[in-house]
Amino acid sequence: MIEHMIKLNTVDHETIRKSNRRKILSLLYQKRELTKQEISKETGISIPTVTNNINELIAEGIIEEAGVADSTGGRKPVIVRFIPDSRYSFGINIDLDHVRIILTNLDSQIKYDTCFSITGFDNIEEIFQRIYKIVNQVIEENNIPKKNISGIGFSLPGTVNEEKMLLELAPNLGVRNIDFKIFTKLFSLPIYIENEANAAAFAELTLGIGQKLNNLIYISVTQGIGTGIVIKDYLYKGKNKRAGEFGHTTIVAGGQKCSCGKNGCWELYASDRALLKNYNKETQSNITSLKEFFTLLRDKNYTAQKVWESYLDYLAIGIQNIILSLDPHYIIIGGEISQLEDLLLEPLKERVFIENSFYKEGDTKILTSRLKENSSILGASLLPFQELFFVNEKII
Template identity: 65%
Template sequence: MIKIDIVDQEIIKDSNRKKIVQLLYKKKELTKQDISKELEISIPTVTSNINALIKEGIVEEAGMAESTGGRKPIIIRFLPNSRYAFGVDFSLEIIRIALTNLNSEIIYETSMDIKGFYNIDEAIRKIEMEIKHILNEKKISIDKVLGIGFSLPGTVNEEDMVLEMAPNLKIKNIVFKEFTDILKLPVYIENEANAAAFAELTLGIAKEMRNLAYISITEGIGTGIVIQDYLYKGKNKRAGEFGHMTIVADGKPCNCGKKGCWELYASDRALIEGYCSRANQKKVSLKDFFYKLKCEDPIAKEAWESYLDYLAIGIQNIILLLDPHYVVIGGKIGQYPGILESLKEKVFIQNTFYNENDIKILISTLKENASILGAALLPMQKLFFIKRKII
């Protein structure tokens, strides 16, 4: 009995501390009285937590508030630059590294080209060197860094710390736990679209919204599902692999081994390939393609229309499967002006099940930073969140 009581006490203590940090993070400045009132925690408990947080440098005393009768209360201020976190985003040809503070502001950002992921150990060593360099440059001590979060384009078991498979990177079963020693920091991993969905939920457009499907369009397509504030990952942590749902029976062969997967028709790569095959061209950048589209190039227009048709079919399937409040589109394609209107027209074509008033389609406000910010948020969970937000 005594043992259980001690455990309970510890959990309550930890949860009080996290609630206080979370509230101060949101409101930036509050008096102890405000905190006590808002969280329904006694003043002595608030005071002892605040004293500990001041000692750790996470908050500071910042003058007096107006008195409501009696002594003027002290203002407690949250210090966003008291701790930092790294976000690392892996994609096909590039690794992006960002250092953020507790307000998820990017303090430093860099990237490195990577030719294939055959030597993951070498990539990790390069990241370690880059991290050392960044901390040196910004004069930040490593003990102020909460950890490194990795955003990975594949199936991720975040509990066992394994990237189970990333068909487009052609790697599988990478155990990230082993990299903690090299990186000398706590390591966290998450699927790229899940990390982006987590960022949208915490910082972006979905802040006030609880059910959403996040569609990350890059060289492939990843999707993150949020149900009532929780990332839905399913029994084997593979939920949301909508990029590999079959859109064309017996269609193009995919790196995953199947045929006709959605991402072969609705990713950045698919758009470019669709244009190049029509224009009989070898390669064109996404930027150049959008320029041609803006200039009303007829081949670009045709490729765009066909691309949007496939994108819309996938979104329709997701809506039928999940009936979410919101579908958020992330990635460079989402930034093209006018995409939303054209896409909505195609998604909400006359049907029996839903119309434009039932589900909102939105463009990510975090743009290309959604997944890297989500990755950097992973180490911060220890400071802010009472329980892991994954089901």
């Protein structure tokens, strides 16, 4: 019994120590420069504890002394400053045909950005060897000491169990149960994984539009559709880590066959892939990028406009289902289509907020992502910094 109690006390002490450190660092991250007295006042943490933490953080190179402030009597207080380039992180986004790799600092500034094509996910070893090569090259070319790399965060299109480090299911990639633990050894860096829509929602919550919003649904429109659910500032992942699979809810009974095994899934009608496929089918052409489609749309190409109108009809149905299921304050649309804000938002709202008994325009706000196509990958690169910074882990 006593042993048990001692154990509990040790845990509490460690939790408090970590929480104090995160509070101090989060404050310095926001304010950049402060004296120990100011930190103590703002956080309610005692001066000796602040001093201990500051000494530790200076020794680790995350903050530095930056002169002295005016004295209010007695010795002039020392100012400490946050160093954004003291730690780096890699964000890696994997989708059906591309792998994108970025390097960011503690301010989430993208310092390096590259992309390579893949054809499917059959040869995962080869893909990871290629990522490994790029990661090492970036570290070497920029002379970054390995201890200053906090880790690698992966954003993945499927059901991710971050505790077991498993990509459990990714129907679009045609894979199941990919164990990311083995890659920790390969990279000799901490590895973090997250579903791409959750990573995007996490980035919006931490860096983007979501900083001031409590309840939001992030809809990630890519080659599929994923959604990240944020409830009262926390990312809701569900019992089996698969909350938010709205992309695979049926919107057309007996509709097209989906790779998940069902028919008529929302993403077959409202993803990037669906948009391009429909345009190519109508025109017997073979455009492969949304950029090309957007140009046609802006040039008022008749078929592109027709395909876009029909696409918005389907996108709206899924959004109506989300509003009826979750009644969120905000819906944020991310992915490449979010760049088309002027052609997207108004016609979409007209379709979503049609006359009905439950909701009207204004009950839920529909916005486009502030971080645009960078949301998921920035969210991935934030994962390794979670330990360092965030007072709440923002995941439930």
